[in-house]
Amino acid sequence: MIPLIVVLIFSFFSVVATYLAVVERDLVNSAVFMALQGVCYALIHYTLMAPDIVVTYIPVSSGLLPILLLAVLRKTERYEK
């Protein structure tokens, strides 16, 4: 029963985080929302008994993807018109 509740709650919040990452004007906040969505997906993968996917998904989605976005933002502008 507990894994089902965890999957329901965190899949809902991952949808919210993905929507906010798309519509946000400040792109640093968008990077943080991408990290939040990655954490939610990692917990869903963990609850569905796939810890090997968690080991590769956490570095990619909450480590490498925000630092790539921030390295691009340092070359260009922070706020979207």
Next chain:
Amino acid sequence: MEEVIIRTIEFVVLIYLASATLFIVRAVRGPTAFDRVLAVDALSYDLAVFMTILALYLGEPMIAVGAVILTLWIYSLDIYISKYVESESIGD
């Protein structure tokens, strides 16, 4: 004795889920980027404990690797954001 431990763990898991929900609400509502990063940070430390509790509750100790990895990579997110904002505000 193991029955008492299992019942306590089921109670504690609900408290940790409620705390994770409150952290996510602050991460969505936060006025500045620092509040969001702080909330995601606290959420990941919360979920590291949650993962090990779940590994003990489900009887699968080999899936507990995720706690250490989540802790280490979320710390790197703190450092990225603070270095970016600091270098931008000073003028680089």
Next chain:
Amino acid sequence: MPVLTILGLALLVVGAFLELVGAVGVLRLHGFFNRVHAVTVSAIGGSVLPLLGISMLSLVFENLGVRRFYLAGMCLAAALLILVLAPAGAHALARAAYRSNEVAKDFTYDAIAEDRVGWD
């Protein structure tokens, strides 16, 4: 062995209470620097103590076999990492927030304001 069980359960319940207190503080307090304080309560009191408690409780479960020592060691490693990394990350964030212009700085007393002349 009952000593280990009782100590682990006590650490787990106290940690869950501190976690809930820290979460409510993060949601309800005003200003960024107050929230840093609440997150410190939630990270040290609510994550390090339950990890130590789980590493004691996992030694009690005899039917897990040898793998319970793996779970205990992993919990101990995660507790040590959080004990080092959570204050370091919070200090980096607070320093960046103090030096930027986005956060409202309504302090009653600012001890490092006179050192701040040569920064920008």
